[in-house]
Amino acid sequence: MSVASNTAASPLAPEWLQVPADLNALHEPLWAGSVVRNDAGVLTVGGVDVQELRAQFGTPLFVMDESDFRARARAFKDSFDAAFADICGGVDVYYAGKSFLCTAVVKWVEEEGLRLDTASGGELAVAARAGIPGERVALHGNNKSDAEINRALDMKLGRIVVDSLAELERVGAIAEGRGERAKVMLRLTPGVHAHTHEFIATAHEDQKFGLSMAADTTDVAGVSAAEEAVAAASVHSGIELLGLHCHIGSQIFEPDGFALAAEKLLRFLAAMQDKYSITMPELDLGGGYGIAYTPVDTPRPAAEIATAMAAVVRSTCAELGIAAPRISIEPGRAIVGSTTFTLYEVGTLKTVRVDAPAASGDRDGGNNVTYPRRYVSVDGGMSDNARPVLYDADYSAILASRTSAAAPQLSRVVGKHCESGDIVVRDVYLPEDVAAGDLLAVPGTGAYCWALSSNYNYLARPGVVAVRDGSARLIVRGETEEDLLNRDMGA
Numbered sequence: 188m189s190v191a192s193n194t195a196a197s198p199l200a201p202e203w204l205q206v207p208a209d210l211n212a213l214h215e216p217l218w219a220g221s222v223v224r225n226d227a228g229v230l231t232v233g234g235v236d237v238q239e240l241r242a243q244f245g246t247p248l249f250v251m252d253e254s255d256f257r258a259r260a261r262a263f264k265d266s267f268d269a270a271f272a273d274i275c276g277g278v279d280v281y282y283a284g285k286s287f288l289c290t291a292v293v294k295w296v297e298e299e300g301l302r303l304d305t306a307s308g309g310e311l312a313v314a315a316r317a318g319i320p321g322e323r324v325a326l327h328g329n330n331k332s333d334a335e336i337n338r339a340l341d342m343k344l345g346r347i348v349v350d351s352l353a354e355l356e357r358v359g360a361i362a363e364g365r366g367e368r369a370k371v372m373l374r375l376t377p378g379v380h381a382h383t384h385e386f387i388a389t390a391h392e393d394q395k396f397g398l399s400m401a402a403d404t405t406d407v408a409g410v411s412a413a414e415e416a417v418a419a420a421s422v423h424s425g426i427e428l429l430g431l432h433c434h435i436g437s438q439i440f441e442p443d444g445f446a447l448a449a450e451k452l453l454r455f456l457a458a459m460q461d462k463y464s465i466t467m468p469e470l471d472l473g474g475g476y477g478i479a480y481t482p483v484d485t486p487r488p489a490a491e492i493a494t495a496m497a498a499v500v501r502s503t504c505a506e507l508g509i510a511a512p513r514i515s516i517e518p519g520r521a522i523v524g525s526t527t528f529t530l531y532e533v534g535t536l537k538t539v540r541v542d543a544p545a546a547s548g549d550r551d552g553g554n555n556v557t558y559p560r561r562y563v564s565v566d567g568g569m570s571d572n573a574r575p576v577l578y579d580a581d582y583s584a585i586l587a588s589r590t591s592a593a594a595p596q597l598s599r600v601v602g603k604h605c606e607s608g609d610i611v612v613r614d615v616y617l618p619e620d621v622a623a624g625d626l627l628a629v630p631g632t633g634a635y636c637w638a639l640s641s642n643y644n645y646l647a648r649p650g651v652v653a654v655r656d657g658s659a660r661l662i663v664r665g666e667t668e669e670d671l672l673n674r675d676m677g678a
């Protein structure tokens with residue numbers, strides 16, 4: 188049996204994964220603005236190095252660059268405002284709180300001139316604690332409870348995004364019972380689905396969200412659920428119909444899908460305004476803007492997407508002869524995703540030998556050639572980042588506590604959970620000399636990681652540290668063993 192040499196370009200690596208020219212270099216789109224290596228080669232963020240962070244807060248740890256969060260939030264607000272200034276006087280940007288939410292973040296969002304999207308009573312509780320005015324908050328959800336609807340009305344929310352005909356009736360009845368009118372947007376499914384690099388358009392939707400725009404979706408002959416909702420909302424004494432909403436997907440790079448959805452909603456909005464003699468002053472085009480998780484992802488700047496979307500809104504409104512509604516958007520991942528990396532400590536290292544992949548039968552050729560795959564275990568895993576398990580998501584990682592001149596070795600970063608699927612980074616080249624006690628940083632973990640974290644195996648969920656101008660502070664503390672035992676009734 189021959190053994191292939193342990194060098195770069197492993198046949199076990201996926202095709203997209205290049206061997207980095209310099210393992211110590213930071214691929215810029217993956218990292219928050221202030222992340223650099225200091226003179227000693229240690230990764231630093233906001234002027235604080237990861238060794239200090241480990242000493243002060245332990246690992247695993249979510250490390251967020253506060254200035255970077257603020258800058259990305261402002262970039263969305265400023266570039267969409269600029270692109271839409273002549274169309275509707277600017278854009279309302281609702282930060283999608285489900286991507287990562289805590290009191291500090293709500294304050295930053297408000298200070299930077301954005302608004303907040305929520306999707307549950309719990310998220311509303313965070314908004315309330317942060318003191319953001321209810322009028323700047325929206326509530327989503329396909330199954331809002333009466334308690335959540337009442338809470339939204341108590342907080343005088345700027346909008347409740349209604350997801351179904353049944354919910355429209357429920358929101359209307361609750362508001363009516365309180366002698367109020369709920370400010371409502373209707374979530375429609377325009378039949379546009381964007382998948383990262385392409386989008387598909389279908390007439391009929393097979394998903395739980397939204398009101399279908401396809402005809403024949405209700406009992407009323409030829410009338411779509413979306414139209415039935417507009418008709419009902421426009422005459423309901425408990426409803427103030429603000430307008431229409433759609434959200435076509437997530438981690439989308441190309442603006443075409445957003446543009447097509449905008450056009451479809453504007454045509455529908457114009458037709459409904461005409462038919463029911465109403466005005467719908469607002470149109471929300473949702474979130475879903477993509478970020479870089481690995482070096483092959485190339486997200487578009489917010490300004491480029493804003494310009495493409497504005498062009499379609501401008502031309503469609505002109506063609507339809509309608510005044511443009513006030514546009515809003517709901518970015519989550521694109522604001523918070525790249526602001527944060529997860530800091531892990533390396534523990535057990537293990538190299539297994541793997542048969543050549545089937546596709547490279549020529550290499551295998553009956554020679555029983557095997558290739559090394561090194562498993563690098565870290566002190567967290569699927570409990571602090573469920574996305575690889577949930578979505579097959581790819582990430583990257585870098586040796587953070589020092590530089591290394593060692594050769595690249597194909598590695599798989601795995602967690603410490605009792606699951607073989609507990610993968611943090613499926614494929615990455617790391618220096619051959621990575622050892623127990625080293626720190627790894629996994630970038631792009633600001634969105635949907637802490638938010639989806641769990642206590643699987645009774646691991647304590649990590650804290651979140653915000654770093655700015657040379658100082659680091661916890662904005663969410665990590666859990667303690669006491670937290671873990673707190674709800675266990677003891678017998």
Ligand SMILES: *Cc1c(COP(=O)(O)O)cnc(C)c1O
Binds near residue numbers: 285304473474475634
């Ligand atoms: C999840 C979600 C968003 C945010 O999506 P991102 O991909 O994080 O930008 C916006 N609006 C709605 C309705 C959502 O469900």
